[in-house]
Amino acid sequence: MLDTIGTPTLYLSFTVLVALLLAVDFFVLKHEGEHKVSTREAAMWSVIWISIALAFGGWLWWYLDGTLGPEIAKAKALEYLTGYLIEKSLAVDNVFVWITLFNFFAVPAMFQKRVLLYGVLGAIVLRAVLIYVGALLLAQFHWILYIFGLFLLYTGVQMLIVSDQEPDLANNRVLRWMRGHMKITDEYHGHSFFTFKNGVRYATPLFVVLVLVEVTDVIFAVDSIPAIFAVTGDPFIVFTSNIFAILGLRAMYFLLADMAQRFHLLKYGLAFILVFIGAKMLLLDIYKIPTGIALGVVGLILLVSVLASLMRPPPAPKP
Known part of the structure; x- marks a missing residue:
């Protein structure tokens, strides 16, 4: 039996909230059109997403205080905040990999926003499934902790060992499989993921990048989801803090890209955070x-x- 504050009404309400936020995101993307996201715009959206996440935490505390009492409200709100901070911090490494991906494929700045929006949508579905499976396993087998x-x-x-090494994208297995099993164009075709040549359907490099973005999220989800289970065993807290951290990933990318x-x-x-959370578990x-x-x-x-990063400038790149 799962120990959770989540009720069908809470899950449904949260799902509707996320759907509305994504709809607004899609509307803004369509309204603004293809353009390079400035640091100022990214900072503004980062503040908006963080504010929404913190506002939800405040609402959760208020709701639980009135229904289950102040003790449970304080404990669950603190678990949510801690889980959100852990997920948000671990997501930074995900962003660094995205930066490498976009540079490797020379993705035009105006198309990056579209790729990440669909990438975030896929990540939400993926993590919902992984959190559900993880919660069921922990409810049945405590030793999985x-x-x-x-x-x-x-x-x-x-x-810690490989922190200075760049990902070897040229030999990435997923990329090699796609190149061996799919028809892929060498050039971009606007913001399209697919195009037709002589009646034959081709994937564009933008679709390849989208697939790799989703694959990297699978990899990072395997780290981040167990990490938050070290803070709370409540799947509703795990789910909500995870999703809010993901919703702000796109803005975080454009904020850190430059x-x-x-x-x-x-x-x-981030490596020390994983070590600490592992030890806590x-x-x-x-x-x-x-x-x-x-x-x-x-x-x-x-x-x-x-x-420390600001006080100690990075070493000059090797010629």
């Missing part, structure tokens, strides 16, 4: 680190890695 913890520890250590090098030490901070049956302390530790690691 230890598997998750070991995996997060291993992933964090691996990130200054990723300035935060070159952030990857080390392994210690759950021995000592349960309070959620407030976990929130403080994650926030401190992020702050230190950002400040």
